[in-house]
Amino acid sequence: MTPLAATIAGIGYWSEGLPGWAAARAFANTGTLPADAPARPAPQLLPANERRRAPPSVLVALEVAQAACRDAGLAPDSLPSVFISTHGDLGITDYMCTTLAQAPTEVSPTKFHNSVHNAAAGYWTIGTGCMRTTTAISAHRASFAQGLLEALAQLATDADAVLLVGYDTWATGLLSTMTHSEGLLGAALVLARTGPGPRITATLEEGEAGAGDGPLAMRGHANAMAPMLPLFDALACGRDRVALHAGAGRHLQLDIAHG
Amino acid sequence: MPATSPPRPMPPIAIRAFSATTALGHGVEAQAGALAARRGGLRRNDFGPSPLPTWIGRVDGIEDAPLPEALAAWECRNNRLAWLALQQDGLREALEAAVSRHGADRVALVVGTSTSSIGASEEGYARATVDAQGQPCFPPDLQRPMVHTLHSLGDFLQHATGVRGPCMTVATACSSSAKVFAQAARLIHAGVVDAALVGGVDTLCGSVLFGFNALGLVSAEPCRPFDASRDGLSLGEAGGFAVLERAAPDEDGLQLRGYGESSDAHHMSAPHPEGLGATLAMRDALARAGIDPGAVGYLNLHGTSTPANDAIEARAVAALFPDSLHASSTKGWTGHTLGAAGIVESVFALIALRDGLLPGTLNSATPDPACGPQIRFDHVQRPTAWAMNNSFGFGGNNCSLVFGKGGAA
Numbered sequence: 165m166t167p168l169a170a171t172i173a174g175i176g177y178w179s180e181g182l183p184g185w186a187a188a189r190a191f192a193n194t195g196t197l198p199a200d201a202p203a204r205p206a207p208q209l210l211p212a213n214e215r216r217r218a219p220p221s222v223l224v225a226l227e228v229a230q231a232a233c234r235d236a237g238l239a240p241d242s243l244p245s246v247f248i249s250t251h252g253d254l255g256i257t258d259y260m261c262t263t264l265a266q267a268p269t270e271v272s273p274t275k276f277h278n279s280v281h282n283a284a285a286g287y288w289t290i291g292t293g294c295m296r297t298t299t300a301i302s303a304h305r306a307s308f309a310q311g312l313l314e315a316l317a318q319l320a321t322d323a324d325a326v327l328l329v330g331y332d333t334w335a336t337g338l339l340s341t342m343t344h345s346e347g348l349l350g351a352a353l354v355l356a357r358t359g360p361g362p363r364i365t366a367t368l369e370e371g372e373a374g375a376g377d378g379p380l381a382m383r384g385h386a387n388a389m390a391p392m393l394p395l396f397d398a399l400a401c402g403r404d405r406v407a408l409h410a411g412a413g414r415h416l417q418l419d420i421a422h423g
Numbered sequence: 424m425p426a427t428s429p430p431r432p433m434p435p436i437a438i439r440a441f442s443a444t445t446a447l448g449h450g451v452e453a454q455a456g457a458l459a460a461r462r463g464g465l466r467r468n469d470f471g472p473s474p475l476p477t478w479i480g481r482v483d484g485i486e487d488a489p490l491p492e493a494l495a496a497w498e499c500r501n502n503r504l505a506w507l508a509l510q511q512d513g514l515r516e517a518l519e520a521a522v523s524r525h526g527a528d529r530v531a532l533v534v535g536t537s538t539s540s541i542g543a544s545e546e547g548y549a550r551a552t553v554d555a556q557g558q559p560c561f562p563p564d565l566q567r568p569m570v571h572t573l574h575s576l577g578d579f580l581q582h583a584t585g586v587r588g589p590c591m592t593v594a595t596a597c598s599s600s601a602k603v604f605a606q607a608a609r610l611i612h613a614g615v616v617d618a619a620l621v622g623g624v625d626t627l628c629g630s631v632l633f634g635f636n637a638l639g640l641v642s643a644e645p646c647r648p649f650d651a652s653r654d655g656l657s658l659g660e661a662g663g664f665a666v667l668e669r670a671a672p673d674e675d676g677l678q679l680r681g682y683g684e685s686s687d688a689h690h691m692s693a694p695h696p697e698g699l700g701a702t703l704a705m706r707d708a709l710a711r712a713g714i715d716p717g718a719v720g721y722l723n724l725h726g727t728s729t730p731a732n733d734a735i736e737a738r739a740v741a742a743l744f745p746d747s748l749h750a751s752s753t754k755g756w757t758g759h760t761l762g763a764a765g766i767v768e769s770v771f772a773l774i775a776l777r778d779g780l781l782p783g784t785l786n787s788a789t790p791d792p793a794c795g796p797q798i799r800f801d802h803v804q805r806p807t808a809w810a811m812n813n814s815f816g817f818g819g820n821n822c823s824l825v826f827g828k829g830g831a832a
Contacts, residue, residue, distance in 0.1 A: 165529075166614030241688075251572050252594075257541070261548040264629040268473065269636070276634030277692040277817055280537065281573055281594030286818020289686035295703060296427070297684035298820065299602055302573040303591045310591040313615065314606055320613035322430050338548055341560050342571045368528070368589070368615070412587045414528070 165368055168316035171361045173325060174236025174354035176228035177396065178205050179384055180347050184231060192379045192400035204348070209291040217274075218287065221253035224350035225284035225331045226291065236354035238325060240292035243354065244318055245327040247285040247300045248311035250388040251335075251343055253278065258337035284331070306411030308392035313416065315355055316366055325356040332388035345388035351396055362399060363421040373407035373415035429706060432713035435829065436608050436679040437670040439618075440517035442508060443663035443770040445757040446480035450511035455774050458782045459802070463756045465645045465657050470627045475636050478645045479627060480659025480758030482507075497579040499543040499570045501536070505580060505624040508662030514620075517666040518584060521618035531588040531616040532581055533607045534664075535599025535623035537762030537816075539592065540575040542628035547571070576624055588616045594762065596816030597725070598684075599623055601765030604667070604824050605682035611669050622664030625762040631658055638692060646728035646759070648752035649737060649798050650787035656727045659758025663766035673830060677773055680714075680809070680827040683707030687819025694732055698739030700821045701725075701813065705743055708811065708823035716744045719825070720807025721775040722797070723768040725815045726752020726784070727759050734793035736813065741795030748797040749805075755785030765814040765822065772810035772826050779806040 177185040183205070187198045205227035206215055215223070225247060233240045251257070256279045263271050280286070282300035289298055303310035308330045315326040331350035335343045355364075375381060375390070378397025384390050391409045395418060398406040402422050407415040442450055446464025447457035457464065468474040470481060485503050489495075494506070509515060521530050547561035554560040569575055577592035589610060593599050600623020607619035625631075635641045635658060642655030670678055685707065687700035694701070709716060722744070724736055733752070740750055753771050760767050775781050783801040790798060812824045 165616070168613060168615070250574070257544065260630050260634075261541075261545050264545050264633060265548040265551075268629055268633045269475075271630075271633045271637045273634075273637040273639075273692075276630070276637055279630065279634070280596045280817045282596055282816070282818045282820055283691070285595070286686075286691050286820065289688045289819060290690065293688045295686050295688050295700060297605075298595075298686050298818075299593060299606070299684075300595050301591050301593055302577075304569075304572060304574040304578060306590070307574070310589055313589050313610070314591070317606070317609035317613040317615060321433075321609050338551055338559055338561065339544065339571065341558075342544075342547070342566065342568045411590055412581060414587065 167365050167367050168320055169365045170316055170319050170355040171359050171363050172353055173356040173359055173361050174232040176231030176352035178224050178227050179349045188380060189400040192397055219253045219256055219278055220348050221249065221331060221333045222284045222287050224348050225329050226288055228350040228352040229288055229327055229329045232327060232352035232354045238354060241294040243325055243327040244296040244323050245285060245288060245298040246311050246315045248307045248330040250302055250304060250307045250332050251345060252281045254333050254335045254339060254343060254345060258339045262337060303411055305391050305409050309408040309410040309416040319355060319357050325354060328353045328355060330389050330392045346386035349384050349387040349389050351392060362423060365419045367417050368410060368414055369417045370414055372413060373409040429710035433681060433711045434612060435670040436611060437668045437674065438677040438679060439666040439668055440513045441665040441770050441773050442512035442514055443661060443767045444482060444508040444511060445661040445767055446482055446659055447756055449507060451770065454770060455778060457756060459780055461785060463785050465758055471629060475632055476643050477641050478657045480657060481627060482660050494583055496567055497570060499540040501540040501542065501576060501624055501626045502579045504626050504662040505576060509664060514664050514666060518620050521666060521668055525617040527585055527587040529588055529617045530586045531607055531610050531619040532577060532586045532590040533593060533603040533619055533621050534577050534580060535593045535603045535762050535765060536576045537594060537596050537599060537625050538628055538630055539573045540570045541630050542626060543570045545629045584620065586620060595820040596818060597761050597764050598814040598816035598820045598822040599762040599765060601812060601814035601822035601824055602684060604679055605684055605822060607667050608679060608682060618668040620664055620666055623763040623766040624662035625760055626660040627658060631761060640729050645786050646754055647787045648726040648728040648754050648784050649733045649791050649794050651789045651791045653728045653730060653733060656729055657758040659760040661757060661760035661763040661767045663763060663770055675829040677776055678827050678829055681708040681712030681825035683823045685821045689819050692817050694735045695819065698735040700819055701736060701739045701815060702743060704821040704823040708825045712825040714809060719748060719809045719811050721772060721781045721810040722748055722750040723772045723812045724750050724752045725813045726754055728754060734791055737793045737795060737798055740797050744797055746796040749781045749799050749803055750797040751782050751784045751799050753782055769812045769824055772812045775807060775810045776826055776828060779804055781805060
């Protein structure tokens with residue numbers, strides 16, 4: 165394929181114990197964890213009452229999206245966006261299936277509209293007043309690589325910069341016997357056609373990608389969005405080559421020029 | 424409206440094959456025949472153990488069409504409908520031809536859904552049992568993790584077709600299988616692939632029937648889009664696909680000519696009161712096609728039959744298009760097929776281009792006062808060079824598509 169390229173203009177990161185990209189980068193390089201890390205993200209984009217009610221998938225996605233835009237120095241409402249989640253909000257799926265099995269007419273309308281896969285994308289565009297396109301994608305273990313391809317294709321056609329957000333929640337209830345995911349994890353990139361920052365070049369190649377042995381990949385391995393972590397280890401530690409699982413026995417090869 | 428400039432015109436994308444399977448039947452001719460005869464597909468809700476009093480667009484034959492043995496691991500209602508829809512109208516032959524021309528790794532698979540196979544997960548909860556340790560578990564026949572996640576649809580189709588290019592499931596609620604055209608076009612234009620199988624599949628399930636009911640958006644009667652007395656939607660299920668390929672210069676045939684995508688930035692389940700997002704999506708689709716609104720002969724509206732959607736969409740259409748536009752909602756025939764609405768109604772727009780059948784609106788008699796002269800309840804038979812489709816989803820997610828014919832510009 166024609167290689168696709170982008171500059172990483174901004175990065176956002178949140179996991180339990182590592183509530184930001186600076187903390188994640190420090191952990192990847194020194195193994196230190198910050199003291200007093202908050203138990204859940206509190207994105208300033210949402211009013212306090214909505215922050216209390218919002219599902220964890222929305223909280224983590226908005227937190228890292230906002231951080232990446234801040235890091236890039238770009239206005240959130242200027243960016244098209246790609247939201248990636250393997251399973252969406254697993255707590256809401258468990259709620260919907262439980263309620264439907266027990267008392268279907270008691271389904272909460274708010275929980276129902278929060279159950280759509282593009283809930284985080286919707287709250288993001290509403291919270292930032294962004295009228296640009298947004299999409300919500302899943303490709304199981306290949307989700308992040310496939311979402312990255314869509315973001316790079318937007319840059320190659322007509323976007324100047326794109327926000328890319330990957331996140332997953334923990335499995336709960338009966339669904340957790342089928343779907344394995346632990347903890348809350350999110351990361352975001354603002355990708356730009358040009359400008360300062362690490363430059364990535366991507367090609368789809370044959371062969372499986374490994375799970376990654378970097379500190380962030382090891383720490384976050386149990387979350388369903390873990391296949392994105394080798395990229396964040398590479399960005400944190402200055403590595404110049406990384407492979408992301410892309411499905412069908414292929415991987416997305418990323419070459420990184422740290423500049 | 425935000426000060427973004429409209430996009431540049433895009434190179435055409437050829438449509439090698441297309442099909443839809445809905446409550447009207449399996450394949451394009453069943454759709455075209457039912458549209459022409461004004462024969463609707465809605466029936467009284469007979470889905471599930473405790474059906475709500477509403478009307479649904481249910482696809483016949485799914486219960487009798489198990490997946491082939493080799494694909495049994497993906498067995499569920501949604502993947503059955505995907506498989507059924509894929510057998511129609513030369514889709515597989517066109518896909519195989521694209522694979523032989525370009526290689527399996529140069530063909531993408533981009534499919535949309537709202538709820539994928541969550542019906543299987545709902546069934547797992549309803550039929551829960553206990554394992555040897557006494558712990559709650561799914562019944563053994565449903566202990567298949569892949570059908571309990573969203574990418575069930577894309578993963579199934581990847582295994583069913585052998586396509587090895589980018590493969591993703593797009594889930595932006597009711598705009599999902601319109602956005603797949605835009606995403607596949609970008610992958611082709613960016614040189615990642617040369618062709619793509621796009622489409623969407625959504626099946627009836629408890630989540631959507633009881634969920635839309637909880638939001639107060641479901642009618643007890645067959646839906647009446649754009650009628651002054653409309654009081655909600657009828658849900659439906661459907662599957663459909665199209666095979667897309669980079670068009671050669673000056674070639675004839677049906678083509679994707681433009682797409683426009685936007686966000687309302689307003690509310691999770693209510694449209695922007697002035698239809699700003701809808702207007703932006705339509706404007707960008709026309710700009711990518713390089714045509715004026717007056718060139719469009721048929722517009723298939725989102726037209727869900729909810730009081731809010733139809734009034735706002737009608738106003739946005741009246742503000743953008745001349746009175747001569749023939750615009751209609753076909754949801755009175757199929758019901759609102761959610762994540763499949765984009766592909767189904769794109770197929771209806773392609774039928775309008777192919778046959779000159781510009782459908783009216785079923786079940787509706789008295790136009791809402793918000794309707795401009797563009798909103799039509801009666802059919803017209805008239806050749807047209809350009810047709811459009813609107814699909815809008817929860818989260819304020821909008822997509823408009825423009826279809827044309829090679830050499831028509």
